[in-house]
Amino acid sequence: MLPPADPLAPEWLVVPDDANALAAGVWPASANRAADGEIVLGGMPVSEIVREHGTPVLVLDEDEVRSRAREFHDAFAAATAQHGTTARVYYAGKAFLSTAVARWVTEEGLGVDVCTRGELEVALAAGVDAARIGFHGNNKLPSEIERAVAAGVGAIIVDSAIEIERIAAAASRLDIVQRVLVRVNSGVHAETHDFLATAHEDQKFGMPFADAETAVARIRELPSLEFAGLHCHIGSQIFGVAGFRESAARVLELHQTLRAGGEIPILNLGGGFGIAYTSVDDPTPITRLASEIVDAVASGCAERGIPLPMLAFEPGRAIVGTAGVTLYEVGTTKPVSLDSGASRLYVSVDGGMSDNARPALYGAQFSARIASRTSVAEPTLSRVVGRHCESGDIVVDHEYLPDDVAPGDLLAVPATGAYCASLASNYNHVPRPAVVAVSGGSSRVIVRGETIDDLLARDAGISTNEGAR
Structure with missing residues (x-):
């Protein structure tokens, strides 16, 4: 007979039948x-x-990292193919980045997200094609912007109006047309720790919709920049798809408005997909995440009479955690x-x-x-x-x-x-x-x-x- 639960234990923690057992989903498949x-x-x-x-x-x-990278790549590729578009999946390097991990994930079909010069240099040292790198950050240093543009990164995610001018100047000096996305706050607050929720308005990342419209207009005026799309990230360690669906619906309203000024090829919905840390955690299966999120975006585009763009996603924890x-x-x-x-x-x-x-x-x-x-x-x-x-x-x-x-x-x-x-x-x-x-x-x-x-x-x-x- 098991001993009774300790009164100091939280309600979610149950006395295990076997304190030696390795809970499925919490450990690598090889454990x-x-x-x-x-x-x-x-x-x-x-x-x-x-x-x-x-x-x-x-x-x-290593096999677990590779397997999860393949799962995300294949799940989003299959889900978008059902609706006549494509997906691009980036590994969010902030979760953990080394040259070995960068090689593993890119060999399995993913790009890499970075947010500092250090992360960028690790990815480049690993041999990652710069065109498959996205550069994030709310305060990219001018020297970092210069390096990213010179390296030929595929996209820089604009986080403020000030960055527009800095990126444009660097690209002009280097005689390059730099592709950029604009990060927006959808107002959807992920059901997670406050420090992990990154889409509500009172925080350091991204722009409110009204400011984003002005930012996009300015980007389109500058010959050294190419506006490629919108980016939104609602938080981290998220279970379920409700938050992603709601955020996508709101961002599509802005996407539709901005199409009056030209086509928008990419919509990046970020990452934040959760994993199991304890036996009671129940993360959403990758195939369900992909199909339900993509279905929601496709439905939203159909309702508005607009074409479904290429969709991008940025799992990090869910790949390596x-x-x-x-x-x-x-x-x-x-x-x-x-x-x-x-x-x-x-x-x-x-x-x-x-x-x-x-x-x-x-x-x-x-x-x-x-x-x-x-x-x-x-x-x-x-x-x-x-x-x-x-x-x-x-x-x-x-x-x-x-x-x-x-x-x-x-x-x-x-x-x-x-x-x-x-x-x-x-x-x-x-x-x-x-x-x-x-x-x-x-x-x-x-x-x-x-x-x-x-x-x-x-x-x-x-x-x-x-x-x-």
């Missing part, structure tokens, strides 16, 4: 437990990964009892908010499992915490782990492929961990982990002939 109970990722036991690369380490399943699993080593455990009689087990690991800032930033929920073995011990309410000098240094806020979890155990946290490595920091002067790709029973480093010497090398007060102490 399983070997006969000895050890978790295997990409055909490689976690103990071997750790022996080669240490902990903490972010393990990225579930592919990532972070491995830690347990350092200490500490049962904490409250006056009410309730208790929680604190499990401290050798990483924390420096390699996964999402719980501290957004209150994000994650899952965890002992990775190096299985256990028949009863599940106990646990909180996985990091090693930083910060009370908010929480990796997994609520989870049931076997109550014999102990120092030396390997702990695995799934669904860390997106916005973990990309948000990593050196808080408390902790080096950022390596990112390791696994596939076919082997592993390789795709982003090197930092060392203490790397950290000291940036400190200008340290003599060059002094090593790490």
Whole structure:
């Protein structure tokens, strides 16, 4: 018989039948437990990964990334073909970008979205065709605009009126006609954390419709710019299609109005497609997302008597998130009892908010499992915490782990492929961990982990002939 739910546990968290089980959809498809109970990722036991690369380490399943990229590409291609148009899918590099990942997704048919000079240079270094790159950002530096135009990026997404003049000037100097899209705010507020919702009016991205009309008119006046379409992104970690349908309907009103000044070949509806972080999360299947969103846009165009443009989408988290699993080593455990009689087990690991800032930033929920073995011990309410000098240094806020979890155990946290490595920091002067790709029973480093010497090398007060102490 299972123990009763802990009164400190949130309502959504149920006592598991098996605290060793790997919830489908939360882990990469390759994840399983070997006969000895050890978790295997990409055909490689976690103990071997750790022996080669240490902990903490972010393990990225290459086959999972490729599979999800293909799924998005094929689903939107099929959905748009049903209505006589085409789709272009870009990988949103902000989720996690390295040259290896850029190659994987482009080999599976995707373009790449970037929003800084650094991301652009990574994509170009990976050999990504610049024509398949979109450049975002609410404050693109003039030097970044110059580099993007010179590199031949396929589209720059205009975020403000000021950027129009900067892009036009750079393109004129380089004797290039630069294709641009205008980012607008549809007023649809995604049902998610306020910091993740990016289409309501009082925020830094995009333009209200009235300003967008003026912006498009100005773009059409400038010979060095080509207005290619509108862009809208309603938020992140979104389940369901209702928000996308409503946003598309509103943007089509503006699209129709702007067609009076000329054809508009592209409508980019952004990304934000959610993934499962816990067993209770229920993300919308990719094929349903594609068919229902495209059907809604096609219906809206038909109602207005306008042709269906090429549609573009920008998944990031949905491509790489579930592919990532972070491995830690347990350092200490500490049962904490409250006056009410309730208790929680604190499990401290050798990483924390420096390699996964999402719980501290957004209150994000994650899952965890002992990775190096299985256990028949009863599940106990646990909180996985990091090693930083910060009370908010929480990796997994609520989870049931076997109550014999102990120092030396390997702990695995799934669904860390997106916005973990990309948000990593050196808080408390902790080096950022390596990112390791696994596939076919082997592993390789795709982003090197930092060392203490790397950290000291940036400190200008340290003599060059002094090593790490």
